[in-house]
Amino acid sequence: MSTEKKVTKKSQGDAIFAQELAKRATGAFDSNKAFRSQVIDRMVAEIDGVGVASGAAMYNQAKKAAEAADSNVNLGRDPKKVVVKAKPAAVVVVATAPVAEEETA
Numbered sequence: 001m002s003t004e005k006k007v008t009k010k011s012q013g014d015a016i017f018a019q020e021l022a023k024r025a026t027g028a029f030d031s032n033k034a035f036r037s038q039v040i041d042r043m044v045a046e047i048d049g050v051g052v053a054s055g056a057a058m059y060n061q062a063k064k065a066a067e068a069a070d071s072n073v074n075l076g077r078d079p080k081k082v083v084v085k086a087k088p089a090a091v092v093v094v095a096t097a098p099v100a101e102e103e104t105a
Contacts, residue, residue: 009047009050013047013055013058014062014065016042016047017039017058018062020039039062040052
């Protein structure tokens, strides 16, 4: 009887998350979105039978565990970028002068 733990998809996903989290600490990712994308892409590529949906679920579970273990891990949504829309061109209304009625003689 061995005392080794069975390698599961979850344990593989947790390992990938931990590796990428270490890279994130060194500034390897410019946003949380890029980090999340990289982790899910690796899970899909490296773990047999894992698709995007299950990779995202595995990421979410690993994220919850990481945030519970360390409150300084902030993997929430990135702040929204403020987009300034150009104002539409001003509409110029040209009014015509009323036509005077002709007087009949």
